[in-house]
Structures are given as C-alpha cells and as structure tokens.
Amino acid sequence: MSARGLGADCRIAGALAGSTDFPANGCPRLGLSTRGRRKTWNHPGASSSSVAASPRHPFNHPRSRTLVQFDSVADILAGKKTGQTVHLRGWVHRHRASGGKLAFVVLRDGSGTVQCTVKGGVADPDSLAMAVRAKLEASVSSLEGTVAADERAPGGFEVKVARFTLHEPNGPTGDFPLRGEQGTEFELDMRHLWLRSTELSAILRIKHRLYKAVHDFYDREGFTQVDPSVITTNACEGGSTLFTFDYFGQTAYLSQSAQMYLEGCIFGLPKVYSITPSFRAEKSRTTKHLTEFHHLEAEYAWWNAEDSRVHQEKLVTYMAQTIARECAADLILLKQDPARLAKIGTFQPGEGGEDIDGKRFPRIDYSQAVDRLKQLGFHVNYGDDFGVPHEKALTEGKVNPLFICDWPANIKAFYMAEKPGTDRVLCSDMMGPDGFGELIGGSQRSEDVVSMERRLLAQWKAMAQSKDFDDRRQFKHEWEAIAARLGENATDEAIEQAYLKPYQWYFDLRRYGSVPHSGFGLGIERVLRWFTGQEHIRDMLPYPRTPARAYP
C-alpha cells in the first residue's frame, strides 16, 4: 500500500467506515434467550435485542458476572446509544491530553472509532490518571460512560467516561512504533503492527466477502469443494520453479497448482473447485507476483473450452457485482468507486464483446491479437508469447477483462487439448483491464496420452537448447539423475520413459473412462487487487510472501 502522503489519521487502524458486519450487541452467536423457557446455547429464538435491553446484562450464567455485555462503536455512531450508558473495549486510536485533568481518547473497537472524553470530576481519579498516560494503541479493557451527541466530537458523538481501565499484562504500554509517515521497508518489517491500519482492514474485509461470494456461487452452481493436497511429488507443468523440501527422505514440492489433483476428482464429482495456497519459487519482483498466493481452481467434466469461458465470466461477474454491492463503504475508504465494479460483466460498447444476455467479456483469438498488436506498431510474430506492454495495449481503458483464446501449443502446457487441424491448443487467458494482468489461465484438457507424452518430452528436451542457463542446467541435472538411477540400462529411451513415469497416474485418468473436460485457475489476490485498485499485490494478504520477505 503506497500510503505515502496520507496523514497519520488515515494510516493507523481505525474506523471501518460503515461496516454493518460487527455484531450489534457483542456476541450474538453466543446469544442466550433471557426470556425463553429453554435456556440452551444457540436458542433459535435468541435475539440480540433481548440482551441489548440491558447493556450491563451479564451472559446468562451465574458464574459469568465478569462478562459484561459490551457495546459497539458502530451503534454509537449510528445514534442508537445516545443518552445511554455504554461499556466499550478496544484500543487507543488517538490520544490527546490536556493538563492532567482532561484526556480525549479516540477508541477503536473494530467496528469504528469514537471520541471518549475523560474529565476530572466526571471520571474517578484512577481512571483519569490512566487515561491521561494512555499510549497510542494501548488496549482498553473496560470503558464505561454515557453517550452524548456533541458537535465538537469527530463523528458527532462522544462518550463521557466514568470509568477507564487499561489492560497492561506486561507493564505500561510502550511507544507504538508506527506513526505518521512510514517507508515501505519499515511498514513491511512492522507488518504485524501495520495490520491495524484502516486500509489493510478494509482490504481483508473485502477479501472475506470475496471468498464468501465464491462459495455461494459454487454452491448454487452445483459444485463440490474439495481439498487437494498442497504437498506433491509431481513437478507438474514444468514451467514454474517449485519449492522443494524433504518429505521423510524423498524430495517433495509445495504445489503450484491443484489442477491435476482436481482432474482426478471429476469422475466421482463432475464439478469440483478448491481454494488452496499455491507456491511459486520464481524470484519475481513485480507488483503482481507473490511466492505464496491463493488459488481458486475449478474443474468440470463434459465442458469444452467455451463452456469454461462462459462459466469464468459468470463467476467473475458475480464476484464483482457482489463486492460492489456489499463492500461499498470499504471500497470508498480505499478511494474506489463501487460503480466501477458494478459495471463489470455488463456489455460495454466498443470493447468487442457480443451483447448476448447482456453480460459477456470480449474474446479475441490469439492470431487476431497478433494482428491487432501489429496494427498498434508492435513487432510481434505469430508464435510469440506476449509481454506486459502487449497485454497493456490490448486491455487499456477497458471495463471488462479480455479473453485471449487458443494460443500456439508450443508456448503452452502439455495438458492442454489440441485444436484439431491446427498448431494451437484450446485455452484462454483472462486478462484484467489496464495491465492488472492475467487473472485466469484456463483450458480444455487433453485426453490424448500419446500427444501429451510427446509434448511433455519435447518441452523437457527443449530446455537443453534454452537461452536460459538455469533451464539448461536443470535439464542436465534431471537427465543425469535419471541416468544414474538406471545405471547400465540408461538408454535415451529408458531415460525418457523414466521421466514420464511420475505422470502415469495422471494419464490413467484418460485410460479409464476419460471425458472431455476443462478447468481454470484464478489468482484470488490478483482479482482482489483489481477490485480494490491497489498498487501492490502484497497488500492483499496480511503476511505477504515475496522473494525478499518471509518475516514477520
């Protein structure tokens, strides 16, 4: 988050700006009916209002006297508590003291911030002394006071405090390290404390809604969520570098994709999806790469590549519409216009999409994309992969993402289905607008074992001629390792067969009851970055992992 230039007021944790998610009366999930005859946990008739009627009402248990019912700042700011006595707890968000006889403590409780005025004569002397010396970000375990509307208070309401207690299990709270202007490096070193910022809180709340939207969508679409393992002995796809580790004496990898495991699931459950961490060991230094990211992957029996695209645009549209509707306040806090997201998935004249059922992302064939880039003055030839400048040129200023379809087989993975009579494969990359990058990579999967084995070997052996030194070294290393294992039997053909051996379980899926099928992988953090319009993908997670950072 490049928050440079923002005032400290915007920077340290705080107001959640209109969230309606916070339990209105403490903890309704533990709500007990105080009136019902059946005094059971999770009584279906238990309503929070029955507890709220008495703000000091302890949980309905004779030994729970210490559990005072706490009020929420959000309710105070909504005017629901005016004139009432409230009990609050939270953190010191701002602190202003004057003369040892008056202190303003702006309290943050996760639902918002409110000014609490601690005055001599109103508060008892111990409370006043504690409030005067309270440090920024100290925790307030108990604050009791009366709510009043007051124009002098930010937000229009303040709490006139009678009792104020700090929670200091390790002695007086020290000086909070984050304040005012901060550099990127310092923010990242202090990530565990920086997580209290309003922006990160807003982003993580939006991410939560995004996950919920995904699960709602797939539930409605009849999909089953499955849990493929993140530990794998398959160095699948080849392309990306994997993190390796010792798994009880054998080399194992942190998975970079659940795809192959999902493919194995569709024969019992024809439509499956998963959300798993995926790991990439490349030293990518960009604003859209993480070494650990969250991967939404889905796989479906009987669907072809275009069926898959229709599904993908439906998913992404649902995500965008849901976030636009449910997270408007957090989007505004992040200086984003919810209307921008609301437009995603709607027909936009001039973007090249067809106006079928009013919602459709444009598609462009790979060779059309090459022609278009040539018109724009790029030096690209049929067969080339696209780089960032090409992607930007094709997506600049658009509302909807763009599908680039049916790429040449030799620059795509071996498992993609060949397009009959061409040198291409049935696949598409969904490119986010304005260079937000590849959001989805998807394809129809090949069912042809001979073709997949041929392409797998061809891509492996091509590494020997690669321009990249690491590729050549890796090929040599792998080849020699297999040869050494085979000993006297190490003919070229035997080595190649040995290389293919780990994939045999995957090819079995084609040998026994194969079906045409398709699937895709979506980078949750990439989509979230696009939705929240943030500069860097690392702020899409609480503890981002990049090549230079695994702490805190």
Place this chain on the structure above:
RNA sequence: GCCGUCUUAGCUUAGCUGGUGGAGCUUCGGACUGUUAAUCCGAUGGUCGUCGGUUCAAAUCCGACAGACGGCGCCA
C-alpha cells in the same frame, strides 16, 4: 537470471560545484479542562549501509559488497 533506483537520528527527510550534518514527527521535561494527526516553550538524539580508494580534507567523487524497493522475464 537481467536492468534500474535508493540506503543520513526511533520514523520521514534536506544537505548544490568536496571544507566540523539541518528540519519535522517521536521521546523526555514544562504549560494547558474541549482537543480534532491538539497546541505552545525547552531538551535529548547522527561511527551519514559496510569495506576499500582518490584527496590536505569525503554524507558528497570512484570501486566492491550487502540490504531494500521497482522494472523485465516467468506466471495466477
């Protein structure tokens, strides 16, 4: 892996053609019963990333190294 930028007090930074390093915030002390990132007065705080070189003299010029950040490639 390649390319670029940066590294000065706890934090954010100024420091031109080399001549004994300035500020804001924090912290500490003082004043203050209506502040809004409180304000006002005073004080503390710096082997200028590390090592080496040029020079009478280096934060400043040169080199190497380290770390961070960013761009490319790879991808989600």
